[in-house]
Amino acid sequence: MRWLTKNRECILDYSHLKIAPSGGQNEGATLAMARLDYAHARAEMSGIPLGVGGPPPPGMDTKRGRLVCIKVRMLDDSVAVFHLGHKALGQTLLDEVARHLNLLENDYFGLECIDNSGCHCWLDADKPILRQISSHSTDAKFYFIVKFYTPNPIDLEEEYTRYLLTLQIRRDLSMGELHCAETTAALLAAYLVQSECGDFSAEDYPDATYLSHSRFIPHQTIEFQQKVMENHKNLCWLDADKPILRQISSHSTDAKFYFIVKFYTPNPIDLEEEYTRYLLTLQIRRDLSMGELHCAETTAALLAAYLVQSECGDFSAEDYPDATYLSHSRFIPHQTIEFQQKVMENHKNLVGMSPGESDFAMLEVARRCDFYGIKLHPAKDIEGTEARLAVLHLGIKVYHQLQCVSTFSWAKIRKLSFKRKKLLVKLHPDSYQYYKETIQFVFESRNECKSFWKKCVEHHAFFRCSAADSTRKDSRLFSKGSSFRYKSYFGY
Template sequence: MSLNRLRASSGTYNVRESELARQYLRPERMLRCVVCFLDDTQQTFELERKAKGHALLDQAFQHLDLIEKDYFGLQYAEASGPAGLRWLDATKKIGKQVRTAEPYWFYFRVKFYVSDPSKLQEEYTRYFFFLQLKQDILRNVLVCPTSTAALLAGYAAQSELGDYNPDEHLSHYLSELRFIPGQTGEFEREVEEQHKQHKGQTPADAEFNYLEHAKRLDMYGVDLHQARDQSGVEIMLGVTAVGLVVFQNHVKINTFSWVKIIKISFKRKQFFIQLRREASEHSDSLIGFNMLSCRTCKELWKACVEHHTFFRLHVPKAPSRRHVFQIGSRFRYSGRTEHQTMQDCKKWGKVERTFERSPSKKYARRTVGGHTTDVIVEERTIDGLTNVPANTTRITAPPTNGTTTAYIRPYESFNNRLVAAATGASVVNTYVRPKKAWSSSEVAPPPPPSSRKPDEYTNGRSSIDHRSENGAESLVVIRIKPDEQGRFGFNVKGGCDQNMPVLVSRVAPNMPADLCTPRLNEGDQVLRINGNDISVMEHDQVVAYIRQSASNSTGLVLTVRPNVYVGDDEEPEAQCVPELQRVARTVPPNDRLPESVRILNDSLASGLTLEQFEQLYRRNVAMTMSDARASSNLSKNRYRDVSPYDQTRVKIQECPTGNYINANFVNMEIPTSGVVNRYIAAQGPLPNTCADFWQMIWEQQSSLVVMLTTKVERGRVKCHQYWPDLYETVDYGLLQVTCLKEEETPSFAFREFALVHLEVRARDGFLLRFTTAH
């Protein structure tokens, strides 16, 4: 008999031994991770010993119920100290990354700072960005001027404390809060003045305004890394959404945008960036920096890879397959990009939720031995509490159901807390986060149009009624229904006691006034409220009348004159406008257009174009606009703050209503080329100015018209249709216009017209090309 047949015909199984093994089998020990969130709460998660980083990230996001989660990450401190802050890699095992003793401590933070807060779809996400920026300023990570810090602190106080009330907010009411390091009483008084000016803003509004102002700081969203240049001077390299920024003594000295960088690489302690050659250069530029160690050099390189992928790519690039003799890191960003996050949020839409905002820590100043320090006041119920920090002072309050005690301990910086966590010291929770207890001020979206009657309006949605008075202007009737808290979401200024008309000074985002159709805009003049003239009302009477409308079943009905500009005529005489890079003369003619586009992309990415635009003067004080403001010409202006100069306006020669039209000659000189492009910038015609518009085209012999607006935008008429439909002919005064051709695309419509003068038919008119935006 063969050996295989012998094995197949026999076998044993020890039943008792198997049961004993099952009984005494020790379960695998779990990995304990403590995550400190931005609202100062802590949560312990247990994972398998071999769990990777994405498992902890998923549990943290699930705990917060966070949808726009790709902007956030977890940081941990290495055993070497607080200087070694690292981001948790989602693709690697947690035990291989963290070298400290258990439990492992992590800190939930913003990893990718969004360039524009309006990109964040949810108020809940903006709230976490708000908490992160508050911490960055308090820990001096985000450096900002004192005036800006006071403005931001005013928004923070409005978010947490609500409207300023002199009966509740007594003297030094801000002394318990901390906004900046080394906060003084003078700074708190500045914050108090800012807080008074933010009255009426909801927490969501105040936080959005906080982010809008914080994003303009030079250090906003900068991931800093210590380095030295080739001369040995100490600098800081910052990785941002737009590229690599160089700081020296907290001052930005250079910016390398992603569009200019071809390649990034590192070798040991040296970090290199390769830049695209300029027009006057013959080869690409290679710039090197010296880092403190090989580890920090690789961390900088990884940060550049992640930021470039997240902000610049639509889909992450998959890592290449490793070859046998491949040298170098194969690291690639493994998460979703900003584009994917925004597309996913648009697909699912807004999630209606409520959440509770966590109160800030309460501080007090304590002087010991002539030295004053800030201390944190923490409220605790000490029943069963055994672990109390040794450096605390106990203050017992009147007893309730249990003994409530306030513990005061010295304020610890973020780095000190990281050291304590790395050495295994315990950190006491400062606030217990309620489970799934959200409350939001966002207005619920209206039901789809198909489920409403034509005369109904809900949550700010309304119908539109344009009325013309002798063609001079269009008055807009706006119907607004308050939200659940009786708010309309807009502010007004002016009144008869202030000798100025009642104007809309601000419209809060995502509030009924912002969501209604037509939308209420800043600068609109309010003429009537619920059909009653308010020209004789004082400011306080107007505000009270608006608030009383919240209790009406019909809501608020405003009759407004759109976009009225009331301000001082004085404008700055001199502006410092940054110089833009231009195409060099040495560039061949065939390459000038691509080179110009590349320079424009670089300027847009670095923010130079936007900076130049914002610094342009609103009006040239050396030129006048008397003709536009004449009583006979007011009916020809769509907006009161958009008028042509007397010296450069277009004058119509043959027009029965006068020579005025709201249009201006624009001459644009192309530097170094000797070419001057000449244009005419005109407003969208009104019903009573269509004939004037075509007369201008005829006299100026303009063969191309580009319309940069649609006829109606968000319920507002932006331009009257001053052209005939396809194959139709319309007379505009002595001019006859015929539409010969029409071609539409998703974004634009291209049309061709034949323009003929009825009294000069011998000239046969001319062919006109016409482009409009959908």
């Protein structure tokens, strides 16, 4: 939770109090002092202002009208209890709530209640609290919610205020008050999940059931959760030209990034450094274990055998009597004992191969796989047919059910742009053939479309240009939709 508390122990000592004989004049004053000490000690111990939370101080009779018990439900569904005087004005409760939350920009928020006629209304700061609530209610109950929606949330100065506004938007979305398209709702839900759960991990979230415990829309389906998960997967690369803090979740206590391969070289043997080849083998192992490097099981078993040879050395029948020595390693998503048997048989044939040679051989096999370096992005063509796009060193590929149906090399593409959710691929006249002059693909959101377009810009600059600085400033290949230009920071 985000509330600030003071973890201090406070011991209340009543030994200094002298209680007068029963019926004495000082008895009431002495008891009042004790109650006040108790209240202040309790507030000091819990970090909550006086009059907030739990039962009232001992001896304070709420039935006689000295105090009124007020419950306030916060935006995170927690309930805070306040004990105020029966003549307290609405402003007193507003101030206590703001102090309880340590909220500075409190003008955007208000307290909603139910009046004597049963209507929802805002708490009036200038009127007594008891005159604004139902006379039939035993406990006064208010809801702390956003009263004024700022048109520019980015202008809010306090991060905590923006956090409370996101809780309000989540509440509006889940209650069906924020009407929007399902794709927009899925994108909003994905941002909420990213803020609360962090980055997507295929190991932690193998399917969309991890979203079942959260309600984002009134009638939530598994198909909607699938869309949320796809948006959650859409991780962005760190932009070298932008401040780091602007690119990470504002509610994350620790900034977390993943160091992975961004550009897959078509010829790993051209890499000069052995350590670079080793890092590429680790990336391929990750792709294989996550199911992103689609290949035949025999090929996967051979790749796994090279990895085992590099890490464990030569096969030994004494050390490895059966294939169970491979059980602690995951090479493919659904690994079976039969697959481990195939890996062991391949491992037997690699005796004498050094770790460097194993990495070299593994990269040679991996680069021949059809899905080497392929990251699929879901989209649809102009007719609404499901498609998956991938960008690599030679251009853009279009897949349908893991089958490559089209390839657009950089030489065929005259211009590549995006407009809202549409990716526009304009071809050279001699490349039309079976295609129109401009081919359109529709993504789930503008952010996904721009993200893929951005990857295309980066891949074209990295693999087609000898140096980033030598590219023309007025490039005709990538235009409209963004001023982004790729700048290489690593040599190729």
